[in-house]
C-alpha cells in the first residue's frame with residue numbers, strides 16, 4: 001500500500017477532505033512560501049483531527065529554521081513528524097525531537113550512491129523524501145526529477161517521492177518503481193488553490209495502481 005501525503009494545505013475543508021479520503025499524511029508548511037501557515041493558524045485548521053479515531057499524521061515543513069523554533073512549533077501544533085526540506089545536516093537532525101521526514105533534493109548531478117549514503121547516515125525511523133532540486137525554491141515547485149534514478153536504489157528503503165506528481169502520472173510512478181509513499185502539492189491545485197476534484201483523482205489513482213500491483217503479485 002502506497003502511503004499518501006497531501007502537502008501545503010491552508011484551509012480546514014481540504015484537511016477534512018483528506019482525512020475522509022484516507023490520506024496518510026497532511027503537510028503544513030511553516031517555511032517561506034505562498035502556502036506558509038502561522039502555528040496558530042495551523043492549530044486552528046487541525047485541532048478537530050485529534051478527536052478522530054484514525055486520522056492523517058501531521059507533518060510540519062521547515063527550511064533552515066532554528067532547531068529550538070522547530071521543536072517549539074512541533075510541540076504547540078502536535079505535529080507527528082517534522083519535514084526538513086532545507087540544507088540541514090545530521091547534527092541539526094539530532095536536535096529535532098520529533099521523528100523526521102527528510103528531503104533529499106535531486107538534480108541531474110545526483111547519484112544513487114549519494115542518496116543511499118545519506119539514508120544510511122540518518123536517524124532510525126526517518127522517512128526519506130526525494131524531491132526535485134529547484135533553482136529558487138526548496139519544494140512545492142510542481143516539477144519532476146528524472147525518475148530513472150529510482151531504479152538504481154535499494155527497493156526496501158522507506159522512500160517517499162515528490163515533485164511534479166499529478167493524478168495523471170502518479171500511477172505510472174507506482175507501477176514502475178513501487179515507492180513507499182508519494183507526496184503532492186502543486187499537482188492537486190488549480191490556480192494555486194487546493195482542488196477537491198484533483199485530490200480525489202490523485203488518491204483514486206494511487207489506490208488503482210496499488211490494486212493493479214496487488215493483482216500482479218497475486219498472479220505470480
Ligand SMILES: O=C(O)c1ccccc1NCC(=O)[C@H](O)[C@H](O)COP(=O)(O)O
Nearest residue numbers: 007033138139140141142163164185186
Ligand atoms: O510547498 C511549499 O511552498 C514549500 C516551500 C518550501 C519547502 C517545501 C515546500 N513544500 C513541500 C511540499 O509541498 C512537498 O514536500 C513537495 O515539495 C511537493 O512538491 P510539488 O507536488 O511538486 O508541488
